[in-house]
Amino acid sequence: MPVVDQAMMMPDEEFRLLRDLVYTHSGLYFGDDAKYLLEKRLGRRLATHQLKSYREYYQFLKFNRKREQELEEIMDLLTTNETYFFREAYQLSAFSDEILPELCKRKQAAGEPRRIRIWSAGCSSGEEPYTIAMLLLEQPCLQGWQLEIIGTDISQRVLQQARRGIYGRSAFRMTDDYYLLKYFEPQDGAFRIADQVRQLVSISYLNLLDQTRMAMLGSFDLIFCRNVIIYFDLAVKKQVVASFHRSLRDGGFLLLGHSESLMNISTLFTLRHFKNDMVYQKPLLSAAGGAS
């Protein structure tokens, strides 16, 4: 919901400079049609710092000793988007009904450790990693397995919300009462995620351009990165997708948002046609499949 403040007009030149600065810092790319977004959301920072123009704000971001702190503020402002539990249900069906059983079977057949690691990249306020955790807990084939979900985001404010794990009604618009009753506890008119779910999930800060920190996360069986790469330009998309490829184990899966694809970004993944959804997979050399 927008707040209608009387925002200062952002000249094209300052828009480009600020956009490039945000891009260099985070890889987030704002096209010309998103100028209004920078104008409205960054306009509030001018008032906070008592600056007279976006040019002054640009200089503030370049030279001020608190520039890193201010860039974090900007990330919070620019990446705030609404999310909710059990978003994109058809993909979650593919995940729990088809992908997880296949992963289980494959690991058992290969005699691999009974362990599954999942990364929720761009986890926002935590709805996605907690949804994944609930679905894992509901999987009969995973009883007794070691389960781990890592949720990361570039906005520190949403990470705080994710760690707190308390959600208002609007976060449950697609949640079956079964899950609400089983995995949440009412608290002051809101709902707190149950400890058995929280135990599976670790929340951490991560800039997807930061290769070193990304390498520290280790390898995964599955990566959720939904509605995140749409904010990147082609060069950063390629870089991030290549990083996902490195972070995935052979045969691991990459789940993107419904409007996202790897078309013209990468040929490293095959596209698997499941009953409920199409999903990218890091090829297993010996495996058949991989529709063209």
Added chain:
Amino acid sequence: MTMPERSSAFAAQDEEVRRRTVQEQYGVPLDRCRDLLVTALGDDSWRVRKEAVEVLVAARPGRDEMRGLIDLLRHEDNAGLRNATSELLVRLGKRAVPALLDHLQDHDQDLRKLLVDTLAAIGERSAVPALLTALDDPDVNVAAAAAEALGAIGDQSAVPSLLQALDRQQHDFFQYNALAALGRIASPGPLPSVVARLARHDMLRLAAYECLGKIGADTASADLLLEGLQSQLPSLRTVAVRSLAAVLKHLEPLFRQTVVEQLRLLFDQGLLETLTQAAASGDAEVAEAVVALLEALADPRSLPLLLQAVIDERLASRAMDALQSIGTAAIAPSVARYALADETERAAICTLLGRLGRLQADVEQTISQALSDDVALVRRAAAVAAGSLPSAALLSAVTSLLDDEDPSVRDAALQALRARGGSHRELVREIAGQMISSELPEQRRAAALLCAASGDCEQLALLIKDEHAAVRESAVRAVGRLALAASCPNLVMALVDEAEEVRIAAAESLGACCGKHDGSAPLRLALQDPSSWVQAAALRSLVELCGDEALSDALALWQRGDEVAQLACLEAFDLLAAPEGFALITQALGQRDGEVLKGVIEVLSRHKPDLLLPWLHHILSHTDWDVRMSAVRACASLPPPERHDLLRMALDREDHDLVRQALRQLLDGH
């Protein structure tokens, strides 16, 4: 791996093996892997085809090899091969253009069409003459593709030929594409007769309306679009809405008013319904156009539609302006809607009532109710509105929001009280007095701001000595805003505060509070502060107090300061119009980078453009586009003969769209 091994690996069934085999050809000379890569371009798997495109792009094929690639486009039975080859040629870009042009007279019309599409995707201007010829291609598909390609390339010199071709070529398909191309490249101006004629042609009306939205700038265009608003077809009405809003922007006020009057007449004939349907189309541009038309109409009946538009962040600001344009006639219907409105609409109504600034009983009651709304967004909007309305009752109610759980509401409440500090001085002072004794630094900081707003100097003198730096900073700034001469000693002490923010605030405020006699010496000492932000603030104040006498300080600081200090020095040289300063900063033109260099260019272009002249070629070739942009602006201060060749050369090598646009405008004399 040897070639036979590669071939056998490629014949393998596994898609991943084939992809990796192609990937292994990176760096292999093209004559040794051409056959394999051509096979891969026609592979069943898109992953293999894409990989082959990547490898061939990296191999940089020559003109003869490109001819061979173009022949692959003739394979009608393998769409994957044709698509991959097209993509490859596009990726080869400018280098592929001569080979593509060589084949534009080929006997195969399908090939000619594909080549024209490829040229469009490459976007190279050298293809324009050949494409103008192709407008008369015997195959209408090729001619239509050529029109589309000219639109994509965006060379305005093609406009006259496109208009002539529109007259000559009678095929709807061609005319549709040519109208779209005109819309992309022609400048707004008088309505061309051929476009007016085609706008009455059923099959082409939509394309003509789209085109008018881009090139229409007269009442003749507006009249056609007003007709379009009354069309039976929703798609035509929607395009007419978007295009009419665009045409209105270009009309002179008098003509604009005439068109708006015609729109008003339509309001009683279902225009609001048309606009409501258009706004629901999901197209952001159309929704913006709807809001623009409603703003021009300023009719209270559009209130519900505009309140809905406020929900969209992209439209919020414009929609609120449109609501405000309705004026006091919007008050009664807004207040009437409030009780049943959702939270976004309640917030929007509060904002509107505040902006209209008319205090009457129903307004006061609505805002008062909103101040205790459950939703923070509404409370915040109500607090902002209360700051714009001269009501002591509302102001007292706002006080309760100073410790609201939501920081944005607290901030809005504080701003509201500050805004009324002059008109309700005693009340605001009383509130500030209560907050001064708070244990919370945030409250004491707010008290400082309220003391400043209500001119309470005594309390401010205490707050300057607060134990919390943020409170001291606010108090120091407040003293500066009030220009309290009596506070000068306190400000001097604040110059040696341990907190940088306080020292910056003190350096800024000293210029306003202390006279030259008391202020200049401490400010000169502050120029030695370890923080460049303090140095910069001190220099600005020193210039304000001492004028030309501060020049030597600025010259010295320029030599030793960092970028922040130097930006302040540039302001000083600009303000003092100091020749010594200009001579000094000219030395920096060859070395300095980024913001400082831009500042130097701007200052010199205002005062001594002749000093810039020897450097302009160098700066116009700078690696940073924003520095080049400053250089282009600086060129405007030179006489046209002196700048023309420089700008022409710069345009030839420029690759940044904004800089190119600025160069073109300057060359065209805008």
